[in-house]
Amino acid sequence: MKFAARLGGIRDQTTECLVVGLHQGEKLTGVAREVDRLTGGAIASLMEKGDVTGEESQNVMLRDVPGMACERLLIVGLGKAEDMKLTTYRKVCYTAAMRLNKIDCRNGVFCLHDIEVPEADMSLRVRHAVEAASDAVYRFDQLKTKSNAKSRLTKLDFFIHRRNQMPDLKIGVKHGGAIGMGKKFAKDLANLPGNICTPSYLADQVKSLGKSHPLRITVLNEERMEKLGMGALLSVSRGSRQPAKLIVIRYAGGHKNAAPVALVGKGLTFDAGGISLKPAEKMDEMKYDMCGGASVVGALLAAAEMKLPINVVGVIPSSENLPDGNANKPGDIVKSMSGQSIEILNTDAEGRLILCDALTYTQRFKPDAVIDIATLTGACVVALGKHASGLMGNDQALIEEIWEAGEDSLDRAWPLPMWDEYQPQLKSNFADMANIGSRYAGAITAACFLSRFTEQFKWAHLDIAGTAWQEGDQKGATGRVVPLLTQFLINRCT
Numbered sequence: 349m350k351f352a353a354r355l356g357g358i359r360d361q362t363t364e365c366l367v368v369g370l371h372q373g374e375k376l377t378g379v380a381r382e383v384d385r386l387t388g389g390a391i392a393s394l395m396e397k398g399d400v401t402g403e404e405s406q407n408v409m410l411r412d413v414p415g416m417a418c419e420r421l422l423i424v425g426l427g428k429a430e431d432m433k434l435t436t437y438r439k440v441c442y443t444a445a446m447r448l449n450k451i452d453c454r455n456g457v458f459c460l461h462d463i464e465v466p467e468a469d470m471s472l473r474v475r476h477a478v479e480a481a482s483d484a485v486y487r488f489d490q491l492k493t494k495s496n497a498k499s500r501l502t503k504l505d506f507f508i509h510r511r512n513q514m515p516d517l518k519i520g521v522k523h524g525g526a527i528g529m530g531k532k533f534a535k536d537l538a539n540l541p542g543n544i545c546t547p548s549y550l551a552d553q554v555k556s557l558g559k560s561h562p563l564r565i566t567v568l569n570e571e572r573m574e575k576l577g578m579g580a581l582l583s584v585s586r587g588s589r590q591p592a593k594l595i596v597i598r599y600a601g602g603h604k605n606a607a608p609v610a611l612v613g614k615g616l617t618f619d620a621g622g623i624s625l626k627p628a629e630k631m632d633e634m635k636y637d638m639c640g641g642a643s644v645v646g647a648l649l650a651a652a653e654m655k656l657p658i659n660v661v662g663v664i665p666s667s668e669n670l671p672d673g674n675a676n677k678p679g680d681i682v683k684s685m686s687g688q689s690i691e692i693l694n695t696d697a698e699g700r701l702i703l704c705d706a707l708t709y710t711q712r713f714k715p716d717a718v719i720d721i722a723t724l725t726g727a728c729v730v731a732l733g734k735h736a737s738g739l740m741g742n743d744q745a746l747i748e749e750i751w752e753a754g755e756d757s758l759d760r761a762w763p764l765p766m767w768d769e770y771q772p773q774l775k776s777n778f779a780d781m782a783n784i785g786s787r788y789a790g791a792i793t794a795a796c797f798l799s800r801f802t803e804q805f806k807w808a809h810l811d812i813a814g815t816a817w818q819e820g821d822q823k824g825a826t827g828r829v830v831p832l833l834t835q836f837l838i839n840r841c842t
Contacts, residue, residue: 349501350503353518359415361417363457363505365420365422366416366422367459367460368380368391368424370395370426371427372426378459383421387416394423404440407444408423420451422448426463427440429464437463437468438758439480442484445484449485454502455505457504457506474516478524482531484501488536488824490536506521522654523834526651526654527830527831534646535642535825537553539825545635545638547666550666551595557645562599563597565595565596577683578594578709579684584676587674594664597644597645598659606659606716608658608713610660610661611647611661612703613645613664613720614664614699615638615666617668618670619698623671623678624694633819637723639816639817640720642825644663644721645662645664646833648660650834651837656837658837663709665703675695677692677695678692679693684705684708685705685708688780688801691781691782691783700794707802711804716806717807719808724812725790726813727790731791736762738761738810739808740763740808746806749836750810759830759832761829
């Protein structure tokens with residue numbers, strides 16, 4: 349989808365649909381007032397009759413509006429002005445883009461960014477409008493022979509009154525477009541079934557980005573990982589016919605000697621639980637167990653698109669977790685790359701096994717900060733639901749930095765405690781640690797496990813088990829936490 353600016357008079361905007369906003373119970377302002385004047389009071393007349401109220405997300409379509417060059421006029425309700433928030437604004441933009449797509453509109457002109465939104469300047473309003481529109485038109489129908497949900501909206505322009513607004517608008521379009529591209533790439537990968545998106549396929553898709561973007565890609569095979577001593581990671585892939593891969597992505601946008609930010613993403617392309625087999629119900633959703641890795645790819649793609657002046661390293665351990673005669677068994681003990689031994693009490697707690705070796709491997713890049721991202725625990729879904737990702741770590745300043753990026757991007761994370769009192773739950777009589785704790789505080793003890801491999805650097809952990817995909821009729825990957833991670837990188841550049 350393409351986004352651009354439209355400068356000039358509102359009367360002369362030739363488009364299939366012009367979109368304006370209207371607050372509930374308020375006098376007409378901004379673009380809506382000008383459109384009403386040019387059309388001889390068309391909007392005011394609808395307001396007097398009660399056909400247009402300005403109620404949040406209400407939308408009314410007018411065709412062949414006199415005095416205007418546009419084919420259609422879409423009036424979108426913004427709700428009460430005093431209740432306007434960035435979340436409301438984004439929802440309204442999403443609703444408007446959905447309506448345009450539904451009526452098979454190929455191009456439109458947005459004026460919604462003209463309204464006032466607390467603590468959101470022009471560039472941020474445009475950015476969120478671009479992201480919302482990108483989400484609204486997203487479809488995953490590559491594997492269908494026929495699709496009734498084709499996306500028709502391919503171009504969305506943003507109307508501005510003055511030329512001096514152009515720099516802010518361009519920043520918003522650039523950032524929103526890059527994040528939208530990163531989210532789409534992540535969602536496309538995650539929505540693919542496990543018989544297509546294997547560790548090797550994932551590695552090949554990432555390699556393809558290196559041909560079109562300034563990204564350096566390295567893929568380690570099992571032989572190389574075995575030489576490095578990655579016994580924990582390789583133990584997970586033993587039950588699969590698909591070989592594990594360790595995918596490394598490097599983006600060098602900053603100073604040559606500047607320490608990079610490292611993003612480590614869990615890339616389980618399918619997780620049946622191994623010998624500790626998962627229930628059959630909803631097991632198909634375990635193709636989404638690689639969403640952490642997909643979000644790392646999406647964030648690096650966005651950073652490269654924006655040409656951010658920062659160095660970033662992405663590390664994605666990828667494998668499958670299946671039952672087999674050679675698979676991990678409860679009670680097995682494996683040795684990690686760090687040299688620490690792990691007793692596997694539950695083979696379905698495999699994500700932390702592949703992540704711990706990836707975290708140890710990441711030390712070689714001497715990172716300034718490390719963030720791992722994983723669909724790690726159902727316990728985090730119970731704790732926070734589908735709205736916020738779980739956030740833990742060993743550095744309070746880094747945790748606060750990530751939390752702020754989540755607030756800025758509306759891709760929220762919420763801190764959970766990780767006190768030393770939780771660590772004894774990982775005690776093992778036979779190894780340095782067990783891979784699970786008791787039934788209590790499962791999201792926290794999973795982070796406690798990872799913390800034992802992160803003592804050499806500042807580290808934070810994002811548990812995205814609740815935010816990575818939607819269920820039911822809207823089943824599909826969400827692309828989270830690409831916006832949060834990208835915002836984190838943007839903030840580090842300012």
